[in-house]
Amino acid sequence: MVRAALIRLGITFLVCMVFAYLVAEVSYQMVKNQSERAPRQIEILIPPGTAAEIAQGKPGPALPDMRFAEDDQIIVRNMDSVSHQLGPLWIPAESSSVLTLDRPSSYSLSCTFQASQSIDIEVVARAKASDRVLGILSIGLPTWMLVWLYTLIAIPMPPNPPQPAPER
Numbered sequence: 001m002v003r004a005a006l007i008r009l010g011i012t013f014l015v016c017m018v019f020a021y022l023v024a025e026v027s028y029q030m031v032k033n034q035s036e037r038a039p040r041q042i043e044i045l046i047p048p049g050t051a052a053e054i055a056q057g058k059p060g061p062a063l064p065d066m067r068f069a070e071d072d073q074i075i076v077r078n079m080d081s082v083s084h085q086l087g088p089l090w091i092p093a094e095s096s097s098v099l100t101l102d103r104p105s106s107y108s109l110s111c112t113f114q115a116s117q118s119i120d121i122e123v124v125a126r127a128k129a130s131d132r133v134l135g136i137l138s139i140g141l142p143t144w145m146l147v148w149l150y151t152l153i154a155i156p157m158p159p160n161p162p163q164p165a166p167e168r
Contacts, residue, residue, distance in 0.1 A: 001160050005152070012148040020140030028132055030108040036127070037072040046113045051082035060114040066121040081087070084112045084120075 042064055054060055068074075075098050078084050078091040089097040089107030104125035111119045 001157050004157055008151055008155075008157075009148055012151060013144050016144035016147055017136070017140045020136045021069065023139050024135035025133060027135065031124075031127055032043055034087060037069065039069070039073065041073045042068070043075045043076055043077060044086075046076065046080050048079050048081065048083070049082045050113050052084055054115055057115060063114075063119065066119060068101050068121060069106050069122050070123060070126045072101050072123070074101065080113075086111050086113070107116045126128065 003084075011018060036055060042063065044063060047060065048060055074086070074090060075096060076086050076091050077096040081093050083090065083092045085091070086097075087107070089095045089099050101121075101123045104123050106120065106122045108118055108120050111117060
C-alpha cells in the first residue's frame, strides 16, 4: 500500500509540474514582448513657448505612451526659455535631464509643461528566469498536493496483501 501511494505521488507530481510549466510558459509568452526588449530611451521635447501656452490654458506638448519597462529612461529636452519640472527632475531652460525608471510601479508625477500639472506613468517589471521558476513551483506544488489527495479519495488504494500467520 505504501509503495502504491508513493507511485501515485510520483505520477501526480509529474503531471502537475507539466501542467504548471504550461500555465507559467503561456503567462510568460503573454508579457515577453515588454520585458525582453532592451531598455529604451524615450525623448520628451518641450518646445519654445510652452510656459506661455500653459499659462493661457493650452494643453502642452503631446506625450508618448506613458507605459514603460524597468530600466527605461525618459530624456526631457527643454527648448523653452523657462525652467520646467517633471517629478524629481528640474530641467533648466535650454537643457535636458534624464529620469531612469528603475522601480516598477504606477507614478503620478508633477509636470509643469502640461496643463493638468501632472502626468501618470506606469513602469512594469521585467520577467526574470527566477520569476519563471517560482511561477512553476507556486502553481505546481499546491496543485500536486491537492491532486494527490483527491486521487487518494477518488481512487481507493489496493488492499494490503494478506500476511502469513505466524508459526507457533
